[in-house]
Amino acid sequence: MEVRKMKTLELEPLAKRWTVVMVEKEYDEPLWDHDEVLFPRLPPSLRVIRTPTVAFKEFLWELLTREKPDLVTEERGRRTDREFYEENPVAQICAEKGIPLYPADVDENARYYLEGRVNELKEKRDEVLRVLARKGKRLSLQQLEYLRTYAQYLHQELEEEVRKVEFEVREAWITMGILERARKTEKDGVLVMHLTSPRHVEGVAKMLRAMGATITHVKLEKRALPNLNLKFPPTRLGRDLELPGFEVVPQVRAMGGEEMPFLLFFLDTEPHVSPFDISLAYDVGFNAVVPYGGVTRETARGIVQDALFCRGPKGVKRSSFLIGGKSLEEAEEILRVVRESMSPPFETSVVIDPHGAYTTAAALVAKLEAGSKKLGVRGREAVILAGTGPVGKASAHLLAGLGFRVRLTSRKEERARESAREIRERWGTEVEGIRVADQGEALQALRGSSVVVASGAPGVELVSEETLRELEGKEPMIMADLNAVPPTGIAGLRPDHDLEEFRPGIFGMGALAVGKLKNGVEKEILRRARLEGRGIYDLDYAFKTARELLGAEREGIKLAPLVLSY
Numbered sequence: 356m357e358v359r360k361m362k363t364l365e366l367e368p369l370a371k372r373w374t375v376v377m378v379e380k381e382y383d384e385p386l387w388d389h390d391e392v393l394f395p396r397l398p399p400s401l402r403v404i405r406t407p408t409v410a411f412k413e414f415l416w417e418l419l420t421r422e423k424p425d426l427v428t429e430e431r432g433r434r435t436d437r438e439f440y441e442e443n444p445v446a447q448i449c450a451e452k453g454i455p456l457y458p459a460d461v462d463e464n465a466r467y468y469l470e471g472r473v474n475e476l477k478e479k480r481d482e483v484l485r486v487l488a489r490k491g492k493r494l495s496l497q498q499l500e501y502l503r504t505y506a507q508y509l510h511q512e513l514e515e516e517v518r519k520v521e522f523e524v525r526e527a528w529i530t531m532g533i534l535e536r537a538r539k540t541e542k543d544g545v546l547v548m549h550l551t552s553p554r555h556v557e558g559v560a561k562m563l564r565a566m567g568a569t570i571t572h573v574k575l576e577k578r579a580l581p582n583l584n585l586k587f588p589p590t591r592l593g594r595d596l597e598l599p600g601f602e603v604v605p606q607v608r609a610m611g612g613e614e615m616p617f618l619l620f621f622l623d624t625e626p627h628v629s630p631f632d633i634s635l636a637y638d639v640g641f642n643a644v645v646p647y648g649g650v651t652r653e654t655a656r657g658i659v660q661d662a663l664f665c666r667g668p669k670g671v672k673r674s675s676f677l678i679g680g681k682s683l684e685e686a687e688e689i690l691r692v693v694r695e696s697m698s699p700p701f702e703t704s705v706v707i708d709p710h711g712a713y714t715t716a717a718a719l720v721a722k723l724e725a726g727s728k729k730l731g732v733r734g735r736e737a738v739i740l741a742g743t744g745p746v747g748k749a750s751a752h753l754l755a756g757l758g759f760r761v762r763l764t765s766r767k768e769e770r771a772r773e774s775a776r777e778i779r780e781r782w783g784t785e786v787e788g789i790r791v792a793d794q795g796e797a798l799q800a801l802r803g804s805s806v807v808v809a810s811g812a813p814g815v816e817l818v819s820e821e822t823l824r825e826l827e828g829k830e831p832m833i834m835a836d837l838n839a840v841p842p843t844g845i846a847g848l849r850p851d852h853d854l855e856e857f858r859p860g861i862f863g864m865g866a867l868a869v870g871k872l873k874n875g876v877e878k879e880i881l882r883r884a885r886l887e888g889r890g891i892y893d894l895d896y897a898f899k900t901a902r903e904l905l906g907a908e909r910e911g912i913k914l915a916p917l918v919l920s921y
């Protein structure tokens with residue numbers, strides 16, 4: 356028996372800049388023609404209507420020459436490979452231009468399945484109609500009325516099913532086909548040219564926009580001019596047939612009023628804005644990132660208000676804010692100013708991630724939580740070494756939130772206590788600040804702990820080989836090190852360690868293992884902020900996202916915000 360594997364319909368926004376030029380064809384490309392009632396089979400002579408004109412082919416040639424797209428997609432409809440790739444004038448033009456052409460349409464197996472469902476409904480309706488025709492005369496008025504109602508009901512269902520398949524389902528498949536090809540193009544700023552049936556322009560454009568694409572719509576419009584009294588050579592043309600002149604005009608329009616670009620205003624308290632965050636923001640589809648360095652609470656208000664009011668209530672949803680900076684306190688202060696400056700309807704999404712600390716701490720603690728579960732680590736004692744920086748403080752808060760007794764260290768006791776106080780005031784969580792200034796104090800702090808985080812400055816070793824020797828071979832302990840710059844923060848713990856037992860009973864988690872999830876979290880947050888256009892994306896949100904991504908990774912699921920299955 357042949358087993359057909361059905362491709363699933365899954366739409367996941369594309370995390371890069373991409374544009375789709377939708378080229379409207381001169382006719383609709385039919386999906387199927389099996390139903391004489393809803394899809395009349397065209398007599399062969401009518402096929403000419405479904406063949407591109409010379410004007411259209413020239414128009415397409417011009418477009419490809421001018422725009423130089425990375426790829427072209429076209430609805431395949433019910434065409435065979437031979438009809439699509441060999442006999443299709445579009446394929447011939449693309450081949451001459453050296454631009455790849457791909458079909459984007461309902462998967463063949465899915466089409467059979469959908470067709471089956473439609474056929475079932477159609478057979479039911481026809482059965483009722485047959486009974487009516489055969490036995491109608493012998494039926495009572497009441498029976499007749501019943502069967503008529505039943506036939507109408509089935510016909511409505513059939514029409515509804517066909518409409519759903521033809522539009523919602525087919526348009527989702529077409530969108531997925533275009534998305535898949537754009538995703539495979541290893542390039543940022545992909546330009547796709549998609550040849551579309553007139554009836555699918557709006558629907559597909561809407562879905563593509565939701566997937567982060569910028570859309571332009573072009574079409575060749577045929578306008579009939581007043582009768583020019585043209586003489587047509589074939590004499591057998593009907594006497595009454597008027598022969599108007601034609602004007603064939605290319606029309607270009609950006610689609611919908613929603614075509615405003617996505618802007619990210621990046622307010623950083625440091626003089627130089629982080630190129631890391633700028634790059635990720637572009638990767639997830641912001642059309643422009645506007646960096647402001649050295650922002651203070653005084654200057655922030657002016658920038659934010661200018662940005663909020665200039666594009667109107669609709670445009671403001673496409674103007675997001677990202678707040679960064681080395682100091683957690685200053686960044687939180689800017690967030691406060693931004694929140695105060697917004698009032699309905701002039702509200703938008705705001706991401707806060709000072710020096711990447713929130714997304715890093717979120718990824719770290721989500722991995723520690725999962726790692727502890729996996730290894731069966733039961734102890735609830737955690738130490739954050741050199742925890743007075745932004746990453747250390749944010750991690751301490753999240754670990755305390757999970758029920759750990761957290762001690763945060765500094766070379767200076769006063770600084771450690773000050774950080775603990777700050778955490779209590781900001782987030783209401785209790786952690787203890789202690790001094791760790793040498794290996795003796797480190798050993799004392801780490802004994803009996805089950806989770807240790809080294810969050811010291813880059814290139815500073817905080818736990819030596821000798822200290823580790825004293826700690827090994829006891830209850831299982833997880834040590835995470837955020838420093839990827841040699842020497843790393845914990846002797847022998849490599850940045851790529853991901854729960855490796857690098858000393859007996861000590862499991863290491865390095866900066867790269869954490870960094871991989873951190874990047875995923877930051878991208879996901881920026882992407883959601885862009886698409887949602889509202890909400891505050893803070894430390895707790897980052898942690899929630901890190902857990903989601905990690906959970907999905909463990910279960911082998913690719914996160915897809917929009918999944919339609921037929």
Ligand SMILES: NC(=O)c1ccc[n+]([C@@H]2O[C@H](COP(=O)([O-])OP(=O)(O)OC[C@H]3O[C@@H](n4cnc5c(N)ncnc54)[C@H](OP(=O)(O)O)[C@@H]3O)[C@@H](O)[C@H]2O)c1
Nearest residue numbers: 715741743744745746765766810811812813837838866870
């Ligand atoms: N993996 C990732 O994805 C990722 C992302 C972001 C950051 N990071 C890393 O995470 C770590 C923490 O970042 P951060 O911005 O919070 O760090 P930070 O503020 O630069 O430093 C944290 C603490 O390290 C201590 N320290 C500084 N110099 C030291 C020295 N010479 N000896 C001993 N201690 C010293 C200081 O604490 P005291 O003065 O109070 O002792 C400081 O408050 C860094 O290594 C950073 O590179 C990793």
